[in-house]
Amino acid sequence: MTTTGKQLFTTLSSDGKLTLEIAEETFPEPKGNQVLVKMEAAPINPSDLAILTGAADFENAEYSPGKVVADMPEPFLSGQKARHGQRLPAGNEGAGEVIAAGDGDTAQALVGQRVACVPGHAFSQYAIADAMMCLPLGEHDARTGASSFVNPMTALGFVETAKMAGQDAIVHLAAASNLGRMLNRICQEDGMKLVNIVRKQEQVNLLKDMGATHVVNSSDDDYMAQLRAAIKETGAFIGFDPIGGGQNSDHVLKAMEQVASAQMDEYSRYGSNQDKTMHIYGRLDLSPTILTPSYGLQWNVSGWLLTPFLQKAGMEKVAQMRARVQQNLTGTFASQYKAEVDLEGMLTKDAILDYRQMKTGEKYLVTPWG
């Protein structure tokens, strides 16, 4: 028995056309520990936009119902050479009802349940998912459970990464995002100190209202002084940056070094011996990362990705993290959405131009059945 339903595909051709389209797709019978999920809700995460919109020109794209064709500029076209011509599904995560299962025990146990899942093709009416990665939602609806994986595990992953590095304080950029608010709740629960960096006064207010102690506004004239004061008070020498482009991480490293070198007894031409680390976990800004020579050579800038982190953390730790998410879905790990769209609605000009901006806290939810 096979099932058919609508699914979104994204194709980048070698001549620079990015095509997003909704197509009728046939889903095979789930095997082993696979389940077939009738998808009810899936968030559009920044990590989805890399493959969905990237740097393409959606202002001047050709729109038709359920389809859009946009030009992909260089260097982003040749930078994605490996995907040229491939018709790719999209959507990391979502939630829905398990309507069929392979013969594996874990899969069979989920039949009839509402679950959060991570199929990698969540922008679809159906999805084949790994039962081991499904989170039963109990009485919660799909909307509540749709973002159970990417943001919660990422936010918990930051805290674990800091702990694994022997740190008890974190700097976070674009800190008023869904993820950033979640991180504030986790840090408050875990006693991890957190320096929040935002760009607007209303975001300062939002985080302060949540009980955040350290919120720094990068639009203020005295941003660097605010940042140094917060780093000094918390001892935060590890940070997480979803923006990537420009000098966001650079400024944090500079402030970290200024705090560290002010505490040194003696001048060193090599800067302080304080380790300073920034993890870039996203590319909200596709311009290059700029690192100035203003913090010696005792620093580290790394990409941070959820999957390799989870592998490094190990099965037991990941199971603990998942249980914590499941038990706190409406509290610590709650997500907010700005708008809901169906699959065709995802591909309208208004929607794309809005969600591709990835404005802080303005997340879209896809409900594939409308």
Place this chain on the structure above:
Amino acid sequence: MTTTGKQLFTTLSSDGKLTLEIAEETFPEPKGNQVLVKMEAAPINPSDLAILTGAADFENAEYSPGKVVADMPEPFLSGQKARHGQRLPAGNEGAGEVIAAGDGDTAQALVGQRVACVPGHAFSQYAIADAMMCLPLGEHDARTGASSFVNPMTALGFVETAKMAGQDAIVHLAAASNLGRMLNRICQEDGMKLVNIVRKQEQVNLLKDMGATHVVNSSDDDYMAQLRAAIKETGAFIGFDPIGGGQNSDHVLKAMEQVASAQMDEYSRYGSNQDKTMHIYGRLDLSPTILTPSYGLQWNVSGWLLTPFLQKAGMEKVAQMRARVQQNLTGTFASQYKAEVDLEGMLTKDAILDYRQMKTGEKYLVTPWG
């Protein structure tokens, strides 16, 4: 009993004047495991230039015998706030004769011997050095032993860093330098594969003549193709970059990713899962480091400094490395010099404008007694 002799000092004032001057200095009696070394030779390493010349304007400086005053431009002036007003010695390493020692056994055993040492004020007629860090030179003269520490331990440190990361191949930029040639000899001895990146055909020839297998010329039109081929053949996913500024490391990471993603079965929006690491160990170029979004998020760019590396490697490993240097001073660890200058000669316009360029392989040796 105290000793007096000439020593170089460097002072950056808060109003932007960098003053280098030779002054008569008094050296105290060595205590404990200190020795007093009559310095005979000291190399001007790139790591010395950070404090000696930095980004100051030596083209339009005021020169007088044994003294030069140059303007330090922004942002380098405020970037070095921690040293404003401090009169600092300079010169990481050198060699000379031990003429007095503290009462410690290690120090006493060195009296009358010629040693290499790491006093941090080697541009001087005398230096107080830690006997534990001195390397007895036996029959070798000071010129042969002057560069026994920084370059040899750094080159050995690269190989150890790669091994500690489970790697058996290295990429090295500016590879025709004294350090780069040393690294070639070490890698040949140790069976570590090495991709040498240089900027001129004569440097390609020089390294090929030394038996280097992989030498890539970044001035060639097909540089990226050459680099990809060498990375593919060696499997080199860890590199060392003394330049720092610009896109040198960026290009290497990009080539690494292209090699890794070409070997993947399936397209991933996050790039390959191959770890890619560049260590920036110098700042020959003081412009910002530029990292483009063209190699996913599985990468790492870090500052690399010798002292923290040695601490991480541990006493036993460091002792092994030092013994290897001592036994191969005229072979594997030999250095070449372009010119010799005395202390006053260091501060002439001709000399400064020449050595501050840090041209590959054109190192100066300071002989403080002329």
